[in-house]
Structures are given as C-alpha cells and as structure tokens.
Amino acid sequence: xxxxxxxxxxxxxxxxxxxxxxxxxxxxxxxxxxxxxxxxxxxxxxxxxxxxxxxxxxxxxxxxxxxxxxxxxxxxxxxxxxxxxxxxxxxxx
Numbered sequence: 001x002x003x004x005x006x007x008x009x010x011x012x013x014x015x016x017x018x019x020x021x022x023x024x025x026x027x028x029x030x031x032x033x034x035x036x037x038x039x040x041x042x043x044x045x046x047x048x049x050x051x052x053x054x055x056x057x058x059x060x061x062x063x064x065x066x067x068x069x070x071x072x073x074x075x076x077x078x079x080x081x082x083x084x085x086x087x088x089x090x091x092x093x
Contacts, residue, residue, distance in 0.1 A: 002067050003052065004051070004061070004066060004067060004068060005049055005051045005060075006065035007045070010047060011046075018050060018063065019080055021059055022035075022037055025058065032055050033055070035081055035085075036053045036080060036081025037056060038050070038051040051076065052065055053081070053088055070088070072091065073089040
C-alpha cells in the first residue's frame with residue numbers, strides 16, 4: 001500500500017487546509033482505521049513534509065502529494081487521525 005508525501009515551506013504551510021479536508025473525509029468515510037496524516041519538520045529547508053497514510057491517499061492526491069516510501073517513525077508526529085495510525089510503523093514499539 002502506498003504512502004504519499006508533499007513538502008511545503010514553513011511560510012506556506014497549509015496545515016489548516018489539510019486538517020479541514022482530512023476531517024471532512026475522515027468523518028464521511030466512517031472514521032476509517034489507518035487514515036492519518038503525519039508531519040516532519042525539515043529544519044535545513046525551513047519546510048514541513050506531510051506524510052499521508054495509504055488510507056488517506058484520496059486526500060493526499062487533492063494536495064498534489066506524490067508516492068513515497070513509508071517514512072521512519074523517528075522525528076515524525078501524528079497530526080490528524082487515530083493513535084492506531086502508529087501501528088503502521090513496525091519500528092515503533
């Protein structure tokens with residue numbers, strides 16, 4: 001199953017817009033298990049990379065996110081979605 005990511009400069013960070021769209025999809029899909037959005041700050045670029053779980057692919061595509069490898073759980077935080085999204089990271093025990 002594919003993960004998606006997109007990076008925005010911190011100046012243009014669309015966190016509120018992502019949240020609004022996520023909440024709409026999440027509630028209309030019946031709070032689908034595994035649907036989540038993670039974020040990681042990229043200090044050297046003054047940017048934030050948003051990672052969309054496979055269950056959030058439709059949302060990712062709305063923002064122009066591209067296919068990516070599953071991210072590492074190091075330094076990443078869950079922005080939107082249930083805590084069970086952490087189960088998608090085998091290295092997070």
